[in-house]
Amino acid sequence: MMTTTLTSLGRMCASLTRPRVWSSAVSSTSLGDVLTPVSASADECPPPLANYSQAMQVNTNARLVFVSGQLGSRPDGSVAEDDPEEQARQCFRNVDAILKGANMGLKDVVRLSAFVTKREYLPSYMKARDDALREACAPGTTPPASTLMIVSGFSKAEFLVEVEAVAAAR
Template identity: 45%
Template sequence: MSKLSHPRPEGVAPGNGYSHVVTGPGQWVAIAGQVALDADGNFVGVGDPAVQAQQVFANLDACLKAAGATFADVVKLNFFVTDIAYLPPIRTARDAYVDTTNPPASTAVQVSALFSPDALLEVEAYAVI
């Protein structure tokens, strides 16, 4: 069971699909930005943000497991997307992994480019276990 807390700050509008504040005791885990690369380093879902988001969250899940963590331990997700219109399919992929009643804090930023033109999104995660 997670020991994370999701306080609701007074005077701040509720987040739509994210928490403004997440706290908890434990060990800090930082997961580097993940893109839609498979285990062999090949892009998955070139041109398809939904397929890329599924691969990104599978990669995040594998990274969290390697650290002894799960998505229940994630306190913050940072999304970097080449088109903000990709957020709906990204949220669908996220919601398959994240507790939507107490979601992590999040930031979404549209960027002009990522390290490869095949990458449509990159997501980094922070967890406390």
Template identity: 40%
Template sequence: MSQLSHPTPAGVARANGYSHVATGPGRWVAIAGQVALDESGELVGPGDAGAQARQVFANLDACLQAAGATFADVVKLGIYVTDIAALPAIRVARDAYVDTANPPASTAVQVVALFKPEVLVEIEAYAIVAD
């Protein structure tokens, strides 16, 4: 069971779909930016940010499991997208994995390009796992 807390900072506008602060005791886990490559290294969802986001979150889930963590332990997501208009589709994929009542802190950034032109979404995660 997660021991994370999501305090609401005074004087900061209410967050919509993310938390401003997420904290908790335990072991720090950092997950490198994940893209929509399946286990054989093939791109999933060329031209489809929603399909890519679903694969990205599946990859993040596998990485978290390898570290003995779950999405309940995630305190921060860093979302890099080549077109910010894809954010609603990314949020749908995210919401299938995170607790939407207490979502992690998040940053979303539109970038000019990712490591391959056909990659539309890259997401990194940070978690704190209770000892």
């Protein structure tokens, strides 16, 4: 049963289009100063299923910010009910606003953890994630490490997506 589920998820993820790579570092010119992408050799580990890095090493003298899970709540408290893509977009706006308080932004994200309440929300979340990071980051640079999980629910039933992040910068 588990093998069938994982195989189906793998096929679904593999069928998604992979957009252009974005930056997770302070800038594409200072990637080596703050971050080093890490990956296993192709004969030891399969490549990522979507547009993310297998791992990001944060080099010394970097500031780290750990952003708690953000839900799709707007500043006025409203939620785009039954719209996982809009909720994911709002999650990223919230993460970006919090990072601005540390003089950082989505361009500095080195690690994302995301949670959705239904498997069919994966493409909506991935589109919102890719759009948000593409808009914030320089083209042709490294995406953050990332995990995407399906969960049974959040604190309120109207929430469909949650995103937490780790950012690094000098």
